Amino acid sequence: MQKEVSKDIIEKWLKGWSLSRDLPLPFPYKSGFKVNVNDEKQKARYVFSELSEDFFQLAESIDEPWIFLKVCVGFDNFKDEISEKWELQPQGYMMYCFHQMNIPDINLHQNYKIEFENYNSTFVIRIVTKNNEYASIGRVVIVDDLAIYDRISTENHHKRKGLATFVMKELEKIVLSKGISKNFLVATEQGKSLYESLGWELYSLYTSVVIPTEKSKI
Template sequence: MTDSSLTRLIGAWVDGWVVSRGAAEPVAVSWGFTVDVGLPRHTSRGVLTARAESSVREAAGASRIPGHWLKVFEEPEKVLAWLGPDWTTDEPGFLMTAGLRRTEAVVPSGHRLKAWTRGGVTRALITTEDGSFAARGQIALGSVTGEAVVDQVETAPEHRRKGLGSVVMRTLQNAAVEQGATVGVLGGTTDGRALYESLGWRSVAPLVSVFYDAKPE
């Protein structure tokens, strides 16, 4: 993928993510975007479209605030060496994309699927027959680029390897296609990567997530 294509995909991910999470509008800066999130342990985030060491250091220098996160699309070893000890890494991830098309979502026996759309976000929830949580996820179309961004896909540990994640993803993708989306974007974890790849998604860049956590001297 070219640098310009990756930059556009990162912008699409940010655009849809803020809709999905109800965050503030992204603000463009020299190295990417800043977003006010408004949570106690996630007050804001910087998402870098630039991947050079100088850009990462600049973003970190402007963001030394507790609760601020940085999202960098570069190899973890490089990013952590550039940032220093005041930044703590979260689990490694990947920026992934796929062409979207309608596919059948078959709910396994003993489970129920409910999907609804509100505020530009479609959510899918799978429960057991008694209403216990089994799996979920959501998808949002960005207000600018039109790609659909998959977010917060989760399956309860006791319900994994039953195909529920695939049902959630297919349900979300079908909803996005009905709204006119043809391309999907997501930030996936190592645990979720196999699921996404089985559904035709591909990784286009590593995703490093770090937050500012200065240790008292």
């Protein structure tokens, strides 16, 4: 059974998400939040910690494409209550780890090197080859007492080498050095198993719908 979703945590996560992506900060919209993403394929996103009349009113009133509605419940909870103009996106999973991660003692292979960067309160770990070919990357933003991990990814031909786990380990070192022990992220279906192996647990389903002009891949 899904636990009650904290609106405060959702706000902190969304702020971290926005800082990581160098976007305008979220602001309250009725019982939820809005971010003006200003991208061709994502003009804005509305995020709700739970279903509400505000969510359904938005779903009814919006006809413009590429405005996303996002809510912390499964699609089955509302699919019969919104118009068929809305298209379901790949399932997201909000996950938490409120303790040190269960990360094995791993070292970076000699063919790779690590690079550091920071901006907008965001810390970046990047793994590249000795020839400076990008291999893996991850970001973490600290918002108050919460560390928000974002855009953890590995290039296809560098997968299954433990790079994403190493990135998470290095990001966690930064977080622990700041005295933070609460970690939060949104995983894709593909990434969920990695985080579970590191000790993360499911916090909430995270469901997105949009009115596309073509098949959405966001």
